[in-house]
Amino acid sequence: MSATTPDLPGGTWTLGDTTVTRFGYGAMQLAGPWVMGPPKDHDAALAVLREAVDLGITHIDTAEAYGPRVVNELIREALHPYPEDLLIATKVGGRRDAEGGWPTARQPDELRQQIADNLETLGVDVLDLVHLRLGNAQGPVPEPIGAAFETLVDLQQQGVIRHLGVSNATGEQVAQAQRIAPIVSVQNMYNLAVRHDDALIDRLAAEGVAYVPFFPLGGFSPVQSDTLTAVATRLGSTPISVALAWLLRRSPNILLIAGTSSVAHLRENIAGAGLELSAADLDELHKIAG
Numbered sequence: 001m002s003a004t005t006p007d008l009p010g011g012t013w014t015l016g017d018t019t020v021t022r023f024g025y026g027a028m029q030l031a032g033p034w035v036m037g038p039p040k041d042h043d044a045a046l047a048v049l050r051e052a053v054d055l056g057i058t059h060i061d062t063a064e065a066y067g068p069r070v071v072n073e074l075i076r077e078a079l080h081p082y083p084e085d086l087l088i089a090t091k092v093g094g095r096r097d098a099e100g101g102w103p104t105a106r107q108p109d110e111l112r113q114q115i116a117d118n119l120e121t122l123g124v125d126v127l128d129l130v131h132l133r134l135g136n137a138q139g140p141v142p143e144p145i146g147a148a149f150e151t152l153v154d155l156q157q158q159g160v161i162r163h164l165g166v167s168n169a170t171g172e173q174v175a176q177a178q179r180i181a182p183i184v185s186v187q188n189m190y191n192l193a194v195r196h197d198d199a200l201i202d203r204l205a206a207e208g209v210a211y212v213p214f215f216p217l218g219g220f221s222p223v224q225s226d227t228l229t230a231v232a233t234r235l236g237s238t239p240i241s242v243a244l245a246w247l248l249r250r251s252p253n254i255l256l257i258a259g260t261s262s263v264a265h266l267r268e269n270i271a272g273a274g275l276e277l278s279a280a281d282l283d284e285l286h287k288i289a290g
Helices: 042-054 070-079 108-122 146-156 171-180 196-206 226-234 239-250 263-273 279-289
Strands: 011-016 018-020 059-061 086-091 127-133 161-167 185-189 209-213
Touching: 018 263, 070 108, 086 108, 086 185, 108 127, 108 146, 127 146, 127 185, 127 226, 127 263, 146 161, 146 171, 161 171, 161 209, 171 196, 185 196, 196 209, 226 279, 239 263, 239 279
Parallel strands: 059 086, 086 127, 127 161, 161 185, 185 209
Antiparallel strands: 011 018
């Protein structure tokens, strides 16, 4: 497989030693309902992954907890052996329980097992990028991260992880991680309506660190706003397109990982993220978060 559309919206960003497209793909939605079990349509899931790469996307986000195992195994089936320019980012620090919950799992032995599981299911000897997932399902929790992050640094020094990042983190936890070892990305919830990380994004941009918003469209509760709808209507577009385009305009270090299980929706997201927003549009959208 080779990229056929090199000019994706937003251009590129350098993650560590790898240049990736700012428009990436989040694979979480390829699992079954509530991110548990296999997809309804196995072949369609493989088709989305292959289409993403064929369209030029070089950044795919996943986690061993998606399924669990299911999404990583789909990525391996669809894309292995992986293109040289493809970066696959994964997450550790949590697991799934029988009820579909997301309990934390950040003890050193738990993290080492999760890294081993990711290596196995993705079919690689080295993981491109590993985010340490912090907090819990309700959001970030202000607590020390030293032992957990140092475990990943040790694994990086052993050669099974190339780059490190943190996810679901407070600004202080980002700083804690940076005092221990370099990070290349922060993955937090952020969108037009959830703007608590504005200052962090600006700091990271100045430092050359990527910011990867999860739930860029609001997640299980989509972003809804009369202002967003009005701007989209005026532009002859959709709220989803406007929200994605705004994120790419917000800061050059923002990398999108909007997810979908549909090839058609993937193409729509790419087209939508390339929407041109005027200064007046941006000013109007900026007010959504109050």
